Structure formats: structure tokens, C-alpha cells
Amino acid sequence: MSFSGNIKEELERVNVSSRHCRLAEMAAIYDFCGKRTEEKDGKMVISSENELAVRKYFTLLCKTFNMYKDYGETGSYDKRGAHYTLVIGDADESERIRSAIAVTSETMRSCCRRAYIRGAFLAAGSVSDPEKSYHMEIVCQDEERARFLAGLLGSFDIDAKITTRKKYHILYVKDGSQIVETLNVMGAHVALMDFENTRILKEMRNSVNRKVNCETANIDKTVTAAQRQIDDIKQLMESDRYRNLSPELRKMAELRISYPEATLKELGQLSDPVLGKSGVNHRLRKLSQMAQSDKEENYDKKGNHHPS
Numbered sequence: 059m060s061f062s063g064n065i066k067e068e069l070e071r072v073n074v075s076s077r078h079c080r081l082a083e084m085a086a087i088y089d090f091c092g093k094r095t096e097e098k099d100g101k102m103v104i105s106s107e108n109e110l111a112v113r114k115y116f117t118l119l120c121k122t123f124n125m126y127k128d129y130g131e132t133g134s135y136d137k138r139g140a141h142y143t144l145v146i147g148d149a150d151e152s153e154r155i156r157s158a159i160a161v162t163s164e165t166m167r168s169c170c171r172r173a174y175i176r177g178a179f180l181a182a183g184s185v186s187d188p189e190k191s192y193h194m195e196i197v198c199q200d201e202e203r204a205r206f207l208a209g210l211l212g213s214f215d216i217d218a219k220i221t222t223r224k225k226y227h228i229l230y231v232k233d234g235s236q237i238v239e240t241l242n243v244m245g246a247h248v249a250l251m252d253f254e255n256t257r258i259l260k261e262m263r264n265s266v267n268r269k270v271n272c273e274t275a276n277i278d279k280t281v282t283a284a285q286r287q288i289d290d291i292k293q294l295m296e297s298d299r300y301r302n303l304s305p306e307l308r309k310m311a312e313l314r315i316s317y318p319e320a321t322l323k324e325l326g327q328l329s330d331p332v333l334g335k336s337g338v339n340h341r342l343r344k345l346s347q348m349a350q351s352d353k354e355e356n357y358d359k360k361g362n363h364h365p366s
């Protein structure tokens with residue numbers, strides 16, 4: 059079962075007891091799965107490839123409207139080709155349901171906005187596997203519905219964007235924490251935990267990788283600096299200056315050459331007496347400066363870069 063499939067199964071089982079929320083959820087399913095163009099003689103038609111959405115509509119219908127109490131036994135939605143279809147058998151009854159589920163965002167309570175979002179997702183939503191990417195979307199038939207839904211999500215501080223794909227308007231959320239918030243708003247708490255677990259593992263892996271990269275970069279830096287110091291010392295050894303070095307500097311030069319991979323701190327501990335990092339750094343810099351002046355002198359004397 060896909061990640062989306064699991065969410066929908068969970069949402070289908072979410073059971074609200076208040077009539078207003080049930081009507082709001084029905085309104086969403088009708089908005090997203092209703093086939094107004096197929097409503098001959100005014101009989102309401104709900105049709106979707108997704109059985110869960112049609113089944114949920116049917117369940118809500120039975121719970122909300124008394125006359126459908128017995129419908130469950132006979133089963134009043136069926137499969138037509140790839141679509142599950144529910145037709146309300148009576149035009150007057152259809153009209154009564156239509157007016158009961160008519161909603162506007164201004165009059166919707168927070169609980170009903172959640173129910174509407176849940177119904178819309180059940181009917182036309184999907185979420186990518188968080189292991190791969192963070193992407194949640196709801197496919198809308200027209201821009202008006204997309205904007206209405208974006209407004210409802212906005213009331214929970216979820217910033218949904220709208221784009222078009224073929225003739226559809228796609229409402230989408232890309233941010234991991236905003237997807238989590240949407241799952242929370244809809245009441246998909248098991249899916250929320252799954253999503254969060256994956257997200258935490260993913261972020262831990264990323265931060266370990268970042269740390270490893272960072273440490274590798276630091277080691278590279280140390281090795282490059284050490285190599286430069288060794289080159290300078292070798293250059294100095296070929297000149298007269300080396301014989302005139304103070305014992306401290308000469309000792310440091312020998313240590314550097316003997317321990318090419320040692321850090322400044324390690325060189326300090328190898329010194330006698332023990333030196334701090336800055337003491338080691340100071341001596342190595344002095345050696346490099348001397349090598350530099352030696353190079354310049356040679357250049358002046360011979361007119362080329364290569365000391366004899």
C-alpha cells in the first residue's frame with residue numbers, strides 16, 4: 059500500500075459525531091467527486107476511481123439523513139468500469155442534500171474546515187513517500203475550488219500553492235513541516251507519526267553526512283598547511299639561514315619534517331618543553347617567513363625563482 063493509500067484508509071475511518079462536520083465532509087467529497095454534468099433529472103451523482111471516497115460519502119449520508127438508514131444493507135453504490143458510483147434515487151432528496159451541504163468559508167467553524175479538508179484529500183489528494191520527497195497535492199477541477207481550499211488551509215497557517223496541470227488546478231504543499239501540519243488538521247495521526255519518523259531519520263542522515271564532509275574538509279586543510287610548512291623548511295635547509303637558526307626554531311623545523319601528519323597541538327606536545335598551539339603556530343610562521351625572504355633574496359641575486 060502506498061503512503062497516500064495508508065493515509066486515505068486512516069481518513070476514511072475518522073468518525074466525527076457532529077452533524078455540521080459530517081455535512082462539511084460530504085460537501086468536500088461532492089465538490090471533488092460530484093458529477094454535476096451527469097445529474098440527469100437532478101439526481102445527485104458521486105463517482106470516483108477511489109472507492110474510499112465514495113464509501114465515506116455513503117457512510118456519512120446514512121448517518122446524517124434518516125431515510126438512508128437502511129441503505130447499507132442493500133448497498134447503493136456500485137462499480138461502473140473503473141469508477142465507483144453512487145446515485146441518489148430521488149431529485150427532491152438530492153436537492154435537500156445539496157442545500158444541507160452548501161458551505162461557505164465565512165460560516166464554517168474550525169472543526170468543519172478540518173472536515174472539509176479531510177474530505178477533499180480523501181477525494182483527490184495524495185502525498186509522496188517522505189523517504190523520496192516532500193510533496194502533498196490535491197487535484198481540483200477548477201481554480202475557484204483550488205482557491206477555496208487554499209483559503210481553508212491558510213486558516214490553519216498552511217501555505218498551499220496552486221499550479222496548473224493540463225485542465226486541472228493543483229493545490230500543493232512542499233514543506234515537510236507544513237505537510238505534517240496538514241496531516242494533523244485532517245486527523246491522520248498515524249500517518250503523521252510515520253511521516254515524522256521518516257523525516258527525523260532523513261535529517262539525521264543528512265546531518266551525519268554534513269559532519270563527515272566538514273571533518274574531511276578540515277583534515278584536507280591541515281594536510282595542505284603542513285605540506286606548505288614542510289616545503290618552506292626544506293627550502294630553508296638548503297640556505298645558510300638554516301645553520302643560523304635558534305635552537306627552538308631548528309627543533310620545530312625537525313619536528314615538522316619528522317611528523318608531517320601531526321596537528322599543531324600534537325607538535326606542541328612533542329616539543330620539549332611542551333608548547334601551546336599558538337606557540338607552535340608562531341614558530342612555524344617564522345620559519346615560513348624566513349623561507350620566503352630567502353626565496354626573494356635568491357630571486358634578486360639570480361633573476362629567477364629557483365634557489366640553487
Ligand SMILES: [Zn+2]
Pocket residue numbers: 076078079080082167168169170171173
Ligand atoms: Zn463542525
